[in-house]
């Protein structure tokens with residue numbers, strides 16, 4: 028990566044994945060949001076976003092994860108997507124969205140003109156009441172489900188995902204069954220472990236669950252996905268907490284440069300490491316491959332669950 032300052036115009040040479048929050052606003056107010064949207068931040072302006080995009084436009088092996096808050100509620104969202112697609116067609120765009128805006132078919136049709144390679148949509152349950160309780164927005168489940176249907180109608184690739192917490196971890200196998208039966212066109216489903224930051228940190232007593240408790244349900248969920256031929260990936264679950272045959276479904280360690288807000292020098296100075304393996308892993312044979320888990324999780328639960336593997 029090149030030297031830079033927070034407002035610099037120098038181009039950024041990047042490989043791999045970057046995460047870019049387009050703004051702090053959201054039409055949900057999830058109790059497990061890591062961003063804590065109730066904190067007041069001013070969004071980047073359109074010209075600030077364009078100036079940032081201009082700095083990464085020359086990269087060829089780059090995936091940009093476009094997130095927020097909720098990126099689709101920006102009034103300039105379609106313009107920003109078009110700008111990136113037209114000026115940087117070799118950059119892969121992944122959209123992280125709660126999907127609610129896509130319940131509007133006109134909006135969906137416009138996104139489909141310059142579609143992201145996929146849209147990752149969190150669904151917190153197959154039970155509307157639980158989903159809406161977590162989003163703190165009544166009716167959000169129905170809008171998200173309709174949004175997913177509309178995206179699929181317009182041939183936009185969608186991957187529903189569940190963020191595992193104390194309120195839903197026993198439901199994860201049935202969630203995968205729901206996705207397989209309701210949206211077979213998706214072909215894939217994601218399972219995320221939870222980062223206990225932001226609102227999730229504020230609400231952690233309601234949400235936190237040990238990986239050793241959730242792992243058996245995640246394993247069952249993998250079995251369900253395999254039954255349906257559904258691709259499944261699990262994010263930030265330590266290899267040592269699942270049986271060996273399930274480890275291949277855990278996404279290996281990857282370094283994502285965090286650009287939560289490109290104005291913030293601390294966040295643009297390079298890799299922000301918020302998860303991974305730890306000293307307690309010792310000489311485990313999976314160090315370097317295993318994703319470990321969130322440092323916020325280790326701060327809450329310590330390292331006693333880890334069982335380094337030597338054979």
Ligand code: SF4
Pocket residue numbers: 265266267268304305307308311312313314315317318319320333334335336
């Ligand atoms: S001990 Fe550490 S490196 Fe080994 S599997 Fe567990 S978390 Fe991963």
